[in-house]
Amino acid sequence: MPSSLLVTSLVNTIQIGSLYALMALGLTLTFSVIKLPNFAHAEYVTAGAYAALIISLAGVLNPLIIIAVAFLVGALTAVVSHLIVFKPLERQNVSLYTLILASFAVGLIIRYILFTIADYFNIFDLRIAIPLQILFRTGSLILTNLFAWVAPTSIVLVILLTLLINRTALGREMRALANNTILARVIGIPVERVKNYTWLLVGGMAGVAGALWGLQSAVSPLMGWAAIISVFAAAILGGLSSFPGTILGAYVVAFSENTIMLFLNFSYGVDLAYKPAIPFIIIIAVLLIRPQGLTQLLKRAGELGR
């Protein structure tokens, strides 16, 4: 396989992997703090992407404002779905299966609300059109300002979230909830408030991921749903409980989907259409061979953090 192609695919791995990390960390947080494998997570991504697209079409082209609006809309969607659906269900002590099904339902509802909005304004498959500049070019590799926004923003947010979990009072309480919710209540942690804040952060991060995703490819009502299996694969590689494991998992999935897929295509003629199968293979392999994910390989990895 030619080296120029290899470099391009590695650049893609970094870009896509960073986005996966941003989304998968939210999934890991919801799973450990809220105890919910949330399939509606995909739709917070899409909601953020559409919010970003709509204000960019309205003429706002400053990427920072676009990202901030996407954060707010993603956070709002997540908090509202918590308050209207997940919190009342939790209060009735329903089973995990009910919650998972409810998360599918919430996802469907949000997705088709977005379809309706997209249909009304006729905004399908558009890219968030911030002006494109070429920053760096050598041979076949072209780095634009999009790369300069997508990967660094994701990486900075991932680092901020990790610091928040490990260094702040909120993070300490989230780690406690992840470990034992009942004990958290007994020792006076304001459990409901910490859960609300968790939803806010999770939704906000997903929204930002959506906006960044929309910078590099087209926004459609199905974009979050299309990515969710890869994101779940990344979170499952992290054992759904560890931050470093999830981040590592995100890059492993992105590497498999881009570099390894391209290598298989070049060396063995495997059709690129098999790409969507990769996350499924990863999920099944992890669940069969290492259900605890990569967590145990990382030294001193507790619940979340570290």
Added chain:
Amino acid sequence: MPLLQLFNLRKDFGGLRAVDDVSLEVATGAIVGLIGPNGSGKSTLLNLIAGSAERTAGRIIFDGDEISGLSADQVFQRGIARGYQDPSLYLKMTTLDNALLPVKSQRGEHPWYAPWRRFWQKQEAENARAAAGVLEQVQLLGHYDSLASDLSGGQMKLLEMGRSLMGSPKLLLLDEPTAGVAPNLAYEIFEEISRLRQQHGITFLIVEHRLEILFDFVDSVYVMHLGNLLAHGSADDIASNETVREVYFGD
């Protein structure tokens, strides 16, 4: 006025009545013992007071306010902390983290303050100093950065007690604070309890099976049997009470 009053408190588990119309009082600043054979409902009673179990009927008055029906974290915020027979700590977190968890209204709890260090740094440092003071009191300061899972059984008990103190409680509910602790350390734990009462004016309601130690420290003792209150009196009264001897010691 008593700090804690229970009126006809009742708890049913299906057909089983674990706590049957119990009424009792704990005076402010007192150390009160709660004894009884296994399965007599003592731990359930503590759970009801702490809000971690829901009562079937009855009322709980704490510090002049009705607290029946509040959730466990709300009860904690009112000033009641609960200790467990098996130390319930966050084993994968450090000793210092465990002590910092119950601190009320921390600024770093809010997502819009948390990313800006200068908003909460000062308060966090104050909290850490307070936690260091508490850890020193329970002789764990040297272990502040160890994971809780690396502590010994006795140290875990002490850390649990230290963590309760971080919420500045008025009432501590302790469930067998000396269970699984070496005899000489068991006496030290009760001396620590007595010192906390004197220094901080904390009131204690203690479930304990080691009566020979308990009776040296308590102001009064309640005896439970099959969910009912059987007797109430000073340690001497209870020790010489025929009915109590019969159900408790079987002689």
